[in-house]
Amino acid sequence: MKTTKFLTLGIALVAAISISSCNEKTKAETTTVEKSEPTETVIVDETPDYFLLRPEIEKTYGYSHAVKNGNNIKISGAVSMNDEGNPTAVGDFEQQMKNCYADLDKILKHYGCTFDDVVVENVFTTDMPKFLEFAGYRAEIYKKQFPTGSWLGVKELALPEFLIEIELEVYKTE
Known part of the structure; x- marks a missing residue:
C-alpha cells in the first residue's frame, strides 16, 4: 500500500516537473556567447x-x-x-x-x-x-x-x- 502511494507521488512529481519545464521553454532565454574579447550576452527568443x-x-x-x-x-x-x-x-x-x-x-x-x-x-x-x-x-x-x-x-x-x-x-x- 505504501509502495503504491510513493509510486503515485513519484509519477505526479515527475509529471509536474515535466509540465513546468515545457512551459519554461516557451520563454525567451539568455545565452552567453564566449569570444576572445569580453563576454557578450545575447537574448534568444525561443517563443514558437x-x-x-x-x-x-x-x-x-x-x-x-x-x-x-x-x-x-x-x-x-x-x-x-x-x-x-x-x-x-x-x-x-x-x-x-x-x-x-x-x-x-x-x-x-x-x-x-x-x-x-x-x-x-x-x-x-x-x-x-x-x-x-x-x-x-x-x-x-x-x-x-x-x-x-x-x-x-x-x-x-x-x-x-x-x-x-x-x-x-x-x-x-x-
Missing part, C-alpha cells in the same frame, strides 16, 4: 511562431500548419485541398503531388525560406508505385540537394481522396 495556411480548416481539425522555433521550422503534412478543405485533383496522383509542393512553397516563403532550406522531407502515400513513377518531379523542387527523409506507404490518409501527404522540417540560419 505558429503559422496557419488555411486558418478555418486548421482550427476545425486542430493543428497548425507550421511552427518556427529559433532556426527550426516544422511543417505539417500538406495534402491536395482547396481553401474550403475539399480534396482537389481527385484521382490524379501527379497533380496532387504538385499541389502539395505548391502549398509547402507558400509556407516556406512565409518564413523567408526555399526548398534549399529543407533538411527533412517525409512522404506518406496510399500508392507507392504511383509515387515512384512521379518522384522525379522532386528534382524540379530541390535544385541544390535532396533532404533526408522517408517515403512511407500507408493504408489511408485523413480523407480517402488524398493519395499523398508531404511534411517538412527546415533549418534556416538567420
